[in-house]
Amino acid sequence: MQIKDNDISARLQQQVKSAINNKKPLCIQGGKSKLFFGNRFDAELLDLSEHTGIISYEPTELCITVRAGTKLSELEALLSENNQILPFEPPHYLFKDKDGNIHDTATIGGAIATGISGPRRAYTGSARDAILGVEIINGDGEIVSFGGQVMKNVAGYDLSRLMVRSQGTLGILLSVSIKLLPKPANDLTLSFDATQDQALAVFQALRVQQLPITASVWYDNTISLRLSASEAILKTSHTRLNNFLNEKFPTLSSAKQNTDQMSFWQEIRDHTHPFFTQTDKPIWRLSVPPATQSISQTDDALAQKDDNIEPNQLIEWGGAQRWIRSRTPANIIHNLAQSHGGYASFFYNKGADDETFPALAPELFKIHQQLKRKMDPQGIFNPNKMYQGL
Amino acid sequence: MHLDSNTKDALLNQLKQIVAANYLLTSKEDLTPYECDGLSAYQRLPVAVVLPDTIEQVQKIVQACSQLKVPIVARGAGTGLSGGALPHEGGIILGLSRFNKILSIDTNNLTSVVQPGVRNLAITEAARPHGLYYAPDPSSQIACSIGGNVAENAGGVHCLKYGLTVQNIQQIKIVTIDGTLLTLGSETFDTPGYDLLALMTGSEGMLGIIVEIVVKLLPKPHAVKVLMASFDKVEDAGNAVADIIAEGIIPAGLEMMDKPAIHAAEAFAKANYPLDAAAILLCELDGDEDQLEEQVIVVEKTLKHAKASKIVIATSAEDQAKLWAGRKSAFPAVGRLSPDYYCMDGTIPRKQIAYVLQKISELSEHYDLRVANVFHAGDGNLHPLILYDANIEGELKTAERFGADILELCVKVGGSITGEHGVGHEKIDQMCVQFSPAELTQFFAVKSAFDPDSLLNPGKAIPTLHRCAELGAMHVHNGELPHPEIPRF
Numbered sequence: 001m002q003i004k005d006n007d008i009s010a011r012l013q014q015q016v017k018s019a020i021n022n023k024k025p026l027c028i029q030g031g032k033s034k035l036f037f038g039n040r041f042d043a044e045l046l047d048l049s050e051h052t053g054i055i056s057y058e059p060t061e062l063c064i065t066v067r068a069g070t071k072l073s074e075l076e077a078l079l080s081e082n083n084q085i086l087p088f089e090p091p092h093y094l095f096k097d098k099d100g101n102i103h104d105t106a107t108i109g110g111a112i113a114t115g116i117s118g119p120r121r122a123y124t125g126s127a128r129d130a131i132l133g134v135e136i137i138n139g140d141g142e143i144v145s146f147g148g149q150v151m152k153n154v155a156g157y158d159l160s161r162l163m164v165r166s167q168g169t170l171g172i173l174l175s176v177s178i179k180l181l182p183k184p185a186n187d188l189t190l191s192f193d194a195t196q197d198q199a200l201a202v203f204q205a206l207r208v209q210q211l212p213i214t215a216s217v218w219y220d221n222t223i224s225l226r227l228s229a230s231e232a233i234l235k236t237s238h239t240r241l242n243n244f245l246n247e248k249f250p251t252l253s254s255a256k257q258n259t260d261q262m263s264f265w266q267e268i269r270d271h272t273h274p275f276f277t278q279t280d281k282p283i284w285r286l287s288v289p290p291a292t293q294s295i296s297q298t299d300d301a302l303a304q305k306d307d308n309i310e311p312n313q314l315i316e317w318g319g320a321q322r323w324i325r326s327r328t329p330a331n332i333i334h335n336l337a338q339s340h341g342g343y344a345s346f347f348y349n350k351g352a353d354d355e356t357f358p359a360l361a362p363e364l365f366k367i368h369q370q371l372k373r374k375m376d377p378q379g380i381f382n383p384n385k386m387y388q389g390l
Numbered sequence: 391m392h393l394d395s396n397t398k399d400a401l402l403n404q405l406k407q408i409v410a411a412n413y414l415l416t417s418k419e420d421l422t423p424y425e426c427d428g429l430s431a432y433q434r435l436p437v438a439v440v441l442p443d444t445i446e447q448v449q450k451i452v453q454a455c456s457q458l459k460v461p462i463v464a465r466g467a468g469t470g471l472s473g474g475a476l477p478h479e480g481g482i483i484l485g486l487s488r489f490n491k492i493l494s495i496d497t498n499n500l501t502s503v504v505q506p507g508v509r510n511l512a513i514t515e516a517a518r519p520h521g522l523y524y525a526p527d528p529s530s531q532i533a534c535s536i537g538g539n540v541a542e543n544a545g546g547v548h549c550l551k552y553g554l555t556v557q558n559i560q561q562i563k564i565v566t567i568d569g570t571l572l573t574l575g576s577e578t579f580d581t582p583g584y585d586l587l588a589l590m591t592g593s594e595g596m597l598g599i600i601v602e603i604v605v606k607l608l609p610k611p612h613a614v615k616v617l618m619a620s621f622d623k624v625e626d627a628g629n630a631v632a633d634i635i636a637e638g639i640i641p642a643g644l645e646m647m648d649k650p651a652i653h654a655a656e657a658f659a660k661a662n663y664p665l666d667a668a669a670i671l672l673c674e675l676d677g678d679e680d681q682l683e684e685q686v687i688v689v690e691k692t693l694k695h696a697k698a699s700k701i702v703i704a705t706s707a708e709d710q711a712k713l714w715a716g717r718k719s720a721f722p723a724v725g726r727l728s729p730d731y732y733c734m735d736g737t738i739p740r741k742q743i744a745y746v747l748q749k750i751s752e753l754s755e756h757y758d759l760r761v762a763n764v765f766h767a768g769d770g771n772l773h774p775l776i777l778y779d780a781n782i783e784g785e786l787k788t789a790e791r792f793g794a795d796i797l798e799l800c801v802k803v804g805g806s807i808t809g810e811h812g813v814g815h816e817k818i819d820q821m822c823v824q825f826s827p828a829e830l831t832q833f834f835a836v837k838s839a840f841d842p843d844s845l846l847n848p849g850k851a852i853p854t855l856h857r858c859a860e861l862g863a864m865h866v867h868n869g870e871l872p873h874p875e876i877p878r879f
Contacts, residue, residue, distance in 0.1 A: 060632035061739050083638060121579065128585055129557045142828040150737040151550060151769040152809035154543045154592045155817075155824055156852065157836050158556065161588035165580070182638030207500060208521060208609040210678040229681065236680050287578040291498035320579045342578045357582045363570050367839070368583055374835040386583075 001078040003070060005053035009143065009174050015046055016172060017141040019380045026380050028168040030069055031105030033093040034114050036348065038167050038356050038385040046172065048109055055175055056149070059084055063132055063149045065177040068109025075108055084180045088127045089118035089215075092270045109173045115165030118269040119215035119226070122290070122317035124181060128164040133177035136163065139170075139376040149177045168382040169390060170375045184214070184228030189261035190241060191224045192253055196294045196313065199223050203318040204291055205248055211237050217268055218315040219275060224258060226265060268316070271348075275314045281325040282349045284333050288342030290320040295340065323347075334358050357386060365390075393437050393480040397458050401482075404454040405440055408447050413488075415439040424483050427468045427475040428530070429816055431732075431786060436463065436477035443488035445563070445571060445601045451484060452599060453569035461848050464595040466507060466538030469530040471733060472814030474542060474594045474850060481848075484599060486537050492516050493602075500607045501560060501577060506537025506600050510544075513605060522607040525552035528810065529718065537600045543592030545810030547643040547674075547717075550768035554810065556591040558606050564590060564598035567841045577604060589836070594812055595847040597840040611676035614642070615686050616710040619698035620667035624648060627669035628743035630696035631767045634673065635740070637688050643674035644768030645717050648747065651724065651762040651775070652716075658723030661716030664700060671698075671767065672717055674710075720764045721775065728760070728777035732789045736800030737771045737809035749799055750774055757792040759785075771809035772800075798823050813851040821851075822858030830855060 019026050025043035029035075051069035059082045066075060072092050079085055090111035095103045112134075117126040133147030147153055147160035163173060194202060199218035206213065206225075212233060215226035227237050242254040258264065267273035276283060286295070295313070314323040326333065330346065337344035343358050350356070360368065365387070372379075372390050384390065393401070405414050415421055416438045425433040437460070442448050455462050461481030468475055477483050489505035492513065496502065497520045504513060510531040513524040527546035528534055534544065540562060545554045552558070561575035575587035590597055621627040627646055634641065647655065648669050656663040663670060671693070675685045686703065693701050704710040716723075724731055738746050747763060754761045760777040774796055778789040797807040797820045807813070807820040821830070833852045837844065 058739075058741065060636045061741065062635060063739075115580070115585075117580075125553070125557065126580065128588060129553065138828070138832055140828070140831075144826065144829045144832055146829065146832075148804070148806055149739060150771075150805050150809070152545050152554060152737045152766070152771045153806040154554075154810060154812055155806050155808050155821060156813070156829070156833055157593055157597075158543070158588050158591060159832065159836070161556065161585055164585060164588075166584055170584075182635075182640065185638075204498060210609060210612055212678075212681065230684060233681055233684065287580055289499045289501075289577045290579075291496075317579065342576070343582055345582065360583050361573075364572055364574075364583065367566070367572065367586065370839040371584065371836065374839040375832070 001074060001081055003052060003054055003074050003078060006050055007053065007067065008051045012046065012048070012051065012172065012174070013137055013141060013143060016137045016380070019044065020139070020141050020378050023378050024380065025383045028113070028172055028382055030107035030110040031071060032095040033106040034110050034116070037114055037116075039388065040352070041382070041384040043383070048172070049105070049107065051174065054078070061149065062180045063177055064180060065133070065149060065175055066108055067175045068107060068173040070108050071104070072106045072108055072111060073104050079180065080183060083183045085183045086178060087120065087124040087130045087181045089120035089269060090127065091116055091118045094270060094272065108176060112164050112176050113166065113168045113173055119217070119265055119316060122216070122320055123214050128161050130179045131160050131164050131176060132179055134160040134163050135174045136171035137174060139378065139381070143174065147177065151179065167386040169372060169386050171381060184212070185230045186228070186234055187214070187261060188227045188234040188238065189224055189258040189264065190227065190238060190255035191222055191258045192245070192255040193221055194218065194223045194252055195221060196315070198249065198252060199315065200294055200319050202249060202252070207290070207318060209244060211241060215265055216316065216318050220311045224264065225255070226261065275311070275323065275325070276348065279325050280349055281327055283347045284324045284326065285345045285347050286322040286324060286337045286342055288320065288322060288337065288340045290318050292319060292340045292342065295322060295324070295336070330354060360387070393460065397460065398437060401454065401458050401460055402438060405438065405451065408450045408454070409440060409442055413441040415441070424465065424468070424477060424485070427465070427470045427473060429471055429473040429476070429814070432473050432476050432815055434477045434479050436479070436481055436483045439483040439485055441485045441488050445565065448484070448565050448599055448601055449569040449571060452565050452567060455482060455845060456567050456569065459843055459845065461845050462599070463847050464541065464599050466535035466541070467509070467533050469534040470538060470542060470814065471735070471811040472808070472816040474812050474814035474847070476815045478848060487535070489537070489601065495520065495607070497522070499577060501604050502607055503602065503604050504536055505602060506540070507535050510534050510536055510539055517607050518610070521610050523610050524605050525558050525608055526555050529721070536603055536605065540591055540600050540603055541593065541595050542812040543810070545766070545771065547645060547766055549766065549771070550644060551640045551642045552608070556588055559587070559591065559603055560606055561604035562587060562590060562600050563602040564600050566598050567843070567845055571601070572598070575604070592812065594814060594851045596837060596851055597846065611642070613679045613682050614674060614676045614710060615682055616704045616713050617673045617686070617689055617693065618702045618704070618713050619671045619673070619693040620664040620700040621669045621671070621697065622667065622699050623697070624669045624747050625744035626697045627671050628740070628747070630671060630693055630698065631740055631743065633692045633696050634689055637692050639675075639685055639688060641673050641689070641768055642676040643672070644766070645672040646670070646743070646765040646767035647717065647720065648763040650760065651720055651764050654723040654727050654762055655716035655720045658726060659715045659719045661712050663716050667699065672713060717764065724762045724775045724777065727762075729779045729781065730777070732776040732778060732793055734774045734776065734793050734796050735771070735808050735811040736797050736805055737769070738800050738803050738805035740767070740770045742803040742805070743767065743770070746772065746799060746803060750796060753792055753795050757788050759789060759792055766809070769809070770805065794820060815850055818851065818853045818857070819861050821853050822861055827855050827858070830858070
């Protein structure tokens with residue numbers, strides 16, 4: 001895999017410095033695949049998509065340092081050639097241009113800045129778990145680095161992890177160093193029928209079984225599990241899973257191999273699965289403690305009539321991530337998520353004024369504002385994208 | 391730096407209202423046990439030691455100190471190795487040892503809510519009946535407390551596979567300098583807003599006081615195997631580490647010891663270590679039994695190919711414990727060779743192991759001080775133990791210079807001055823080598839967002855630009871000095 005080596009950091013730094021001098025905010029953009037995520041705001045474009053290339057990569061160090069504009073598709077292809085993967089399986093989502101054409105342009109910078117992790121998250125960790133170091137342009141227009149290329153590094157505050165999920169509001173990511181994992185030799189997807197309650201009970205029981213599970217989904221009364229290991233281990237694991245189901249969940253049928261597995265997990269990861277595309281209903285992401293009971297059946301707020309006709313929930317991460325399609329008002333969804341010890345974010349089919357993220361407690365928001373003011377004194381990095389006033 | 395007597399009286403009067411008299415220590419005899427942490431080369435007496443046991447008391451204590459501008463140094467079990475809990479002469483020690491309760495264990499979500507003074511090992515002991523454990527295992531785990539683990543982002547021997555403290559906690563409650571109680575993180579896999587949980591982890595008590603922690607628990611692996619490989623050349627052992635990882639295997643633990651460390655450990659623990667080897671590797675694999683069997687075959691083959699002269703596979707728990715006993719007793723074992731030793735904590739890219747060991751041995755000759763090396767080789771975290779005698783005048787200083795050279799070497803080869811012990815008081819000068827003035831300025835900006843008057847553990851972890859300039863160790867990037875407007879002496 002050839003990735004274009006193109007360092008435009010000097011040009012980017014110049015643009016940031018002039019934005020600081022003129023107090024003109026910047027809208028930081030990579031592959032445009034996650035433009036929908038966060039609030040809209042007016043600002044001059046800072047385009048990172050040409051800032052590409054591998055700065056260092058030695059597979060045996062289990063670490064890669066890569067420029068932020070590098071496409072995820074290219075990065076993953078390179079890692080795959082070396083039998084390695086990004087542990088957090090970042091969603092690409094896709095960029096749809098104004099003619100309706102779809103582009104796989106998602107960048108590693110966008111994946112880190114939004115901190116969104118994919119199907120593997122519950123089993124091998126998140127984007128923030130995998131980050132080892134960053135190089136950024138800070139609020140003074142300086143190029144600075146934090147963290148590094150080694151697993152263990154506790155010198156100074158952990159500003160590299162702080163950058164993950166900060167939605168570009170604290171600095172411009174120029175490059176990132178990420179911990180890698182060996183790529184499992186094979187994947188096997190196993191599916192079986194289950195109601196939502198049964199699915200949550202199965203996920204619960206599987207948490208302490210030591211099967212090589214790397215992804216889980218419940219949708220349309222079917223559980224799908226992805227197992228990743230050598231051919232021989234997958235075979236014994238399949239048998240172990242069925243024995244376990246037989247013993248603990250005798251009413252469930254045994255798990256069968258699903259053959260179009262590659263495209264299925266990619267659809268789940270990138271939200272091209274019909275659950276996400278074939279609806280005009282608002283789509284919410286609920287992040288809840290994994291053992292949280294079945295949400296739609298216990299809460300009248302979501303038990304709408306059409307729940308019986310089309311499946312309006314898709315559950316991932318062994319229960320910790322739940323996608324809900326619902327026209328229920330935002331405040332009710334937020335309260336519902338909170339009542340389960342979690343939170344809701346508004347993903348798709350939002351109105352122009354709908355915010356993506358739930359409000360923070362006032363004393364917590366105050367600390368966010370103080371930190372933002374210190375790290376971005378002129379308020380030029382993606383202002384209001386995450387929260388109004390931040 | 392000392393507290394004037396009016397402020398001191400006002401402070402003590404206020405503290406008396408908050409905690410019972412026996413939990414407010416002020417006499418010299420009572421304060422002396424708190425004069426240092428695990429880095430005993432540095433000692434200072436604080437003005438007072440306060441030992442609250444409720445969050446409300448902590449809030450009131452912090453508010454009192456905040457109003458009177460009195461520095462606060464938080465302290466857990468005091469086992470830290472970098473002087474992070476070294477007292478401030480004009481401040482108080484806020485001891486959290488009475489926060490020693492495990493509040494709950496959630497066997498459905500695999501978490502546990504604990505107070506900061508709970509010992510690391512006590513969490514695993516409480517979780518064991520449920521088939522669960524807490525993964526980070528710093529060598530002091532029998533004594534060190536979880537609040538300190540979070541403050542220092544503690545590691546251990548299983549970090550390559552299971553991560554450091556930051557990857558193994560989900561939520562903390564902190565008291566900020568104005569006395570506000572904040573919850574950071576959540577019991578879910580992510581939380582809206584900035585990742586302040588990560589920022590707080592490893593911040594060495596400089597951004598807030600940790601008063602409650604939700605840790606993640608893991609199911610205990612079904613099986614464990616330990617392999618020991620001997621090598622005639624240190625270089626071969628270093629290469630073997632990379633080869634194992636190249637095979638797509640992530641060992642639970644991968645430790646390396648050099649000849650002096652092997653000899654010391656063997657004399658102490660009788661672990662059957664090969665005394666003729668230049669280095670040994672200990673490789674622990676864990677997981678499901680089938681997967682494990684497959685991995686043992688691959689690792690054994692890889693080690694042979696990497697020129698291991700001898701390989702021992704310990705399958706019984708007893709044999710495994712014996713092999714680990716040598717490694718785990720390496721520090722006290724080395725302690726028998728010399729009146730004093732100085733434990734370093736740099737990290738390096740794995741490929742640099744052989745080169746760095748060679749350089750360390752050259753430095754050992756240069757300074758005429760012996761050194762024994764134990765490594766968390768899997769994650770490139772080295773612990774050279776420099777042997778010296780504090781009773782010989784100047785030898786501590788020589789040992790410290792030797793140590794500083796090692797840390798600078800780590801930075802030079804692309805590593806870090808500290809992998810798991812923290813910067814604290816000890817490595818503050820080496821921070822000037824690892825970070826540029828612009829980077830240090832950024833750290834101060836973060837600090838001031840949380841603690842504008844710099845009352846939380848002042849003087850630790852982040853050196854002032856002034857200090858770096860005086861040291862002559864200013865890191866200059868591309869020949870430009872950032873912030874030319876700031877005076878430097």
